Amino acid sequence: MAPETLLRLESRWDKFKQSSQGNKTSRKPKKVLEDLLQECIDTGKHISDPVDRERLQWLAQDVGDMIFLTTKTYPRVTILPAEKSSTPESESTTSSSSLSIFNIPYQRTPYFIGRDGVLEALHNTFTSQSTTAVTHIQAISGLGGIGKTQTALMYAYCYQKEYNAVFFLRANTAIDLREGYAEIASLLALPEQSAQNQNDIVFSVKRWLESNSNWLLILDDADNPELLKEFLPNNPKGHILLTSRISIFDTVGISKPIEMGVMSQDEALKFLFKRTGREDREDKDSPEVLAAEKIAAELGYLPLALEQAGAYIYSKKARFQDYLFSYQRRRLELLNESEPIAGSRSEPIAVTWRENFREVQQTSEAAADLLRLSAFLSPHNIPLELITRGFSELGSELSEAFVGLPKDPLILNQVFLPLTQYYLINYDTELYTYSIHHLVQEVLKNEMDENTRRIWAERAVRAIHKAFPSVEYENWQLCARLLPQAKCAAQLVQDYQFEFEIVTNLFDLAGSYLYARGQYEEAESLLKQALTLRQRLLSEGNPHVITSLNSLAKLYQAEGRYSEAEDLYEEALDLRKRLLNEEHPDFAESLNGLAEIYRLQGKYSEAELLYTKALKLRERLLGKEHPDVAESLNDLARLYRAQGRNREAEPLYLKALELIKHVLGEEHPQVAQSLNNLARLYYYQGRYKEAEPLFVQSLSLRRHLLGEEHPDVATSLSNLARLYEAQGRYSEAESLYQQSLILRKRLLRKEHPDIIKSLSNLARLYEAQGQYNEAEPLYQEVLKVRRQVLGQVHPEVAASLNHLARLYYRQARYSEAEPLYQEALEMNKRFLGEEHPTIANNLNNLALLFRAQARYSEAEPLYQKALEMNKRFLGEEHPEIAQNLNNLAYLWYSQGRYDKAEELYKQSLEMYKHVLGNEHPAVSNGLNNLALLYRTQGRYCEAEPIYQRVLEINEHLLGEKHPYMARLLNDLARLYSAQGRYGEAEPLFNKALEINRDLLSEEHPYVAANLNNLAYLYYSQGRYGEAEELYKKSLYLRNHLLGEDHPDIANTLNNLADLYRVQGRYSEAEQLYRQSLETRERILGEEHPDTARNLDDLAMLFYTQGRYGEAEPLFKRAIDLRRRLLGENHPDIARNLNNLALLYTSLGRYSDAEPLYQQALKIGKYTLGNTHPDIGRGLDNLAMLHHAQGYSERAESLYKEALKILEQQLGTEHPWTLRCRGNLERLHVNDSLGFE
Secondary structure, eight states, X not given: OHHHHHHHHHHHHHHHHHHHTTOTTSOOOHHHHHHHHHHHHHHHXXXXXXHHHHHHHHHHHHHHHHHHHHHSOOOOOOOOOOOOTTSOTTOXXXXXXXXXXXXXXXXXXXXXXXXXXXXXXXXXXXXXXXXSGGGGEEEEEOSTXXXXXXXXXXXXXXXXXXXXXXXXXXXXXXXXXHHHHHHHXXXXXXXXXXXXXXXXXXXXXXXXXHHOOSEEEEEETOOOHXXXXXXXXXXXXXXXXXXXXXXXXXXGTBSSOEEOXXXXXXXXXXXXXXXXXXXXXXXXXXXXXXXXXXXXXXXXXXXXXXXXXXXXXXXXXXXXXXXXXXXXXXXXXXXXXXXXXXXXXXXXXXXXXXXXXXXXXXXXXXXXXXXXXXXXXXXXXXXXXXXXXXXXXXXXXXXXXHTTTTTOTHHHXXXXXXXXXXXXXXXXXXXXXXXOOHHHHHHHHHHSOHHHHHHHHHHHHHHHHXXXXXXXXXXXXXXXXXXXXXXXXXXXXXXXXXXXXXXXXXHHHHXXXXXXXXXXXXXXXXXXXXXXXXXHHSOTTOHHHHHHHHHHHHHHHXXXXXXXXXXXXXXXXXXXXXXXXXXXXXXXXXXXXXXXXXXXXXXHHHHHHHHHHHHHHHHHHHOXXXXXXXXXXXXXXXXXXXXTXXXXXXXXXXXXXXXXXXXXXXXXXXXXXXXXXXXXXXXXXXXXXXXXXXXXXXXXXXXXXXXXXXXXXXXXXXXXXXXXXXXXXXXXXXXXXXXXXXXXXXXXXXXXXXXXXXXHHHHHHHHHTTOHHHHHHHHHHHHHHHHHHHOSSOHHHHHHHHHHHHHHHHTTOHHHHHHHHHHHHHHHHHHHOSOOHHHHHHHHHHHHHHHXXXXXXXXXXXXXXXXXXXXXXXXXXXXXXXXXXXXXXXXXXXXXOHHHHHHHHHHHHHHHHHHHXXXXXXXXXXXXXXXXXXXXXXXXXXXXXXXXXXXXXXXXHHOSOOHHHHHHHHHHHHHHHHTTOXXXXXHHHHHHHHHHHHHHOSSOHHHHHHHHHHHHHHXXXXXXXXXXXXXXXXXXXXXXXXXXXOHXXXXXXXXXXXXXXXXTOHHHHHHHHHHXXXXXXXXXXXXXXXXXXXXXXXXXXXXXXXXXXXXXXXXXXXXXXXXXXXXXXXXXXXXXXXXXXXXHHHTTOHHHHHHHHHHHXXXXXHXXXXXXXXXXXXXXXXXXXXXXXXXXXXXXXXXXXXXXXXXXXXXXXXXXXXXXXXXXXXXXXXXXXXXX
């Protein structure tokens, strides 16, 4: 009968579930469910088969869950053993196979979340193959409210099919245990169940537990292991599971209990949503989800607290946001208002822990005081140094308890034992810290009156101050450990309005440490509080007030707030001068600080005076072997480097390095810093091979001393990356920049200056590689963040504007670049004053932009102003001065003012050599510019050895493969091409192309330029098919990389049009010439030399086609435009005049042509000299005119003069030379034949 009844019950349950699906809001018919559950219980009395009983038990639990969801009360669903009237009364032992007892007084909660690891660990312990008692008994231990009981219940439910009997007993007292054992005896129908002597009942149950297997006994709240010894079987054959708030169970044979912690964030959120009837979590960024996350965090992910909060939210139908708002104001008061927790015996957390607090106090008053102190500390990883160094500030009980601590460290363990035993704190012996749950802190503080809270808050502040060390590197680890406590102390000071001197000392120490670690925002808050309090509590001349002024000044200096820093340094210096006189180390510190500000502001002469004074004072007062002396040497060397006085800087850097090694040892952070300083000097000098091992050594030392996770390690990675970038080792550089960025993001706040600098470095690297699309968003992000963090007006914001403008300049986005350059200039003027090296640099940038746009009259005064400004700041000899001269020379070169340009190029070059040495990238660049000038002037013999020398220097500095090496090969190849030495030029062009492809990828502006140059070579050789293919490749790349609006695209279009013109493909050529002209007029404007070139080329096309009427006005327009832009004397004007003269010659307008030829020759000789190839070609053209006019003698003389120049400059096989020789030969033939 029973199996049929079971099937019928299961069928009824299935139909019930189906009928209730899709209508989740309707109330379930309570009466139907209760009747069904009662029938399950009644049926259980008649089923003995274990499989059927298990099916019935699961069915009863499902029905019970449904009843709970409807009524929020837990029914009892345990299926009792089948009734066996035939069992003989004399039988003393019940067979396991005939039992199926599940004596759990609480329904399985539908809200249980997580704890899979604990359940699995329990099961593994109980199912291990060991035969010792340890495998039969285990404990779950942890703080009250951590969820131990619910986890034990869940274990019973999850694994009940593995047991024939499951028992649950309270184990608080002996009475609880005796009553529980009596109930077990009754369930087992043991003969002794009615015995008068309770010991007999206990004995009978123990005997049963020793004689039968496959049972589970849960002893809840087993906080007294000694009490259990009387009740535990000696050799249990089943499993015993304890739940307890204590951690030591040696007396009952448990060596290592399973310790439970709080829930994870994800588990806590799942629980809250499930407990409040919100099965589906909303969008993770919704206000409700964010509020739930904050509630979970506020409650410390403690299950009992989450249950109380969830029950309240559910019963009141409240939103998470509203509960959070109220909890943050009412806290424990609100938490204790939760509805009774259905189906459990849990009490509010305050009640749960209050008993433990009393037990601790009864055991040890010192432990109780330590707990009270802990209520006022930052709860996580409280360093034990706070106790060991600060116990004298903690009241009489703790002072006396720990007085012997230096001689007996085990005293600490004795005081902590009662606290760890009840999990009120978690003691980590490896980290030498302890932690306390912040809700325990809340309850503790709630138990105190206001006066007691104030006493313990002050003790906490004083102990933290006592423990916090001075901020030397050796103490950084301890500073880091105590920093959260120092921040907590700052909050206590604010909450309780403490005003005493040690508070200011603590704030100064913690703020100085935060400054040293680059956490400027937090540092400023503490340092300003320290200064304000000291000024209020102490006299104006108190040394501590001066210390605060100095500390805050250093911070402002690091943040670029120079004017604020200067005011504080000057105030500190003035106070020290009055109080200490000038013969004091602290006075030297103020001098040095003020000198730093002057250096950063570009006031180099004022800075040098103070640096030198501080150095001499320190040497006199402290001796020449002192770390402060090394600091002064380093600072003075940095000033000299900024001034370009590298020869003076190097010995100071070396001396500082040796001094630090001698005083502090080989392994010290300051040694790493000194190595870094010296490496940077070598980097700026272009001594890359010497710089690299020093950068590597500095990085290695910092990793060894500071660990991988340190801001200084990130700085070293960035410096080494900068070196690799300069060497063209871009992939290595990018990897290091990325490592530095990732490390800084991990260590520093999002808006930290070093993180922003890392992004800027990456953007610059991408820019250098022509990856403009990758660079631009990074530059824009850096600018945005700097504006947000530093304000709209700041030197770093100006620097970002300059970087973005430079990127636009490179892309020929001149209209976008100019306002950024102007904004940066005005911003720096506001911040740094009208005159500063940075202002000079801004002027220089703007002038470069104007030069690119042929706005020469606007560019020149800016170059001149920048030059004069730098001379005033930097002296007559400095790399920046040399660069200014170089820039002005290039402007004059662009204008055809070659003599003036040559003079400045040579002056710049000599200055570079004197300041930087003969082998430096800047020297090679200066030489290259001079060679370009000579090449333009046709001084090929002078240009070639310079190009060769530049290649030699850079091969030594950069190696054979570097983008700059590719540029130099390209320049030399162009020289050979201009000379008609095509066989020598071609392999150089190809090698340059190969280098750039290898280093920069196939798609890069440099590769496009290389293709264009090689195509021009093929064009010059008449290899038109090969030239056209390369021009088209170059054009495709430039369109793809630079966009349609870029001068380089116009240049390639023009070159391709030239090719089509010589091939006679006139319609195609005209289309490209016009497209190129439109592009240049759009980008560069109608008033630009390149526009004039386009007009001239289009005119030449019309001339070639015999469209003389269209050609003449274009030639004239090009001449007028160039005269306006370049002046009367420029080689390009000479070429224009020559072309117009050719047109007049073709039209037979000889009288119009001759003066133009003569004028072109005059300009050419003036600008290029008498032996330039253009002079040879001009003479050849004039000779052709005279030949046409019948002046054979004049023509012959000019042909011969031209041929001599062309053979000398270009060789005998150059196309121009061949044409001239052919003209002379035709003249002779015509004369011999008597032709006119």
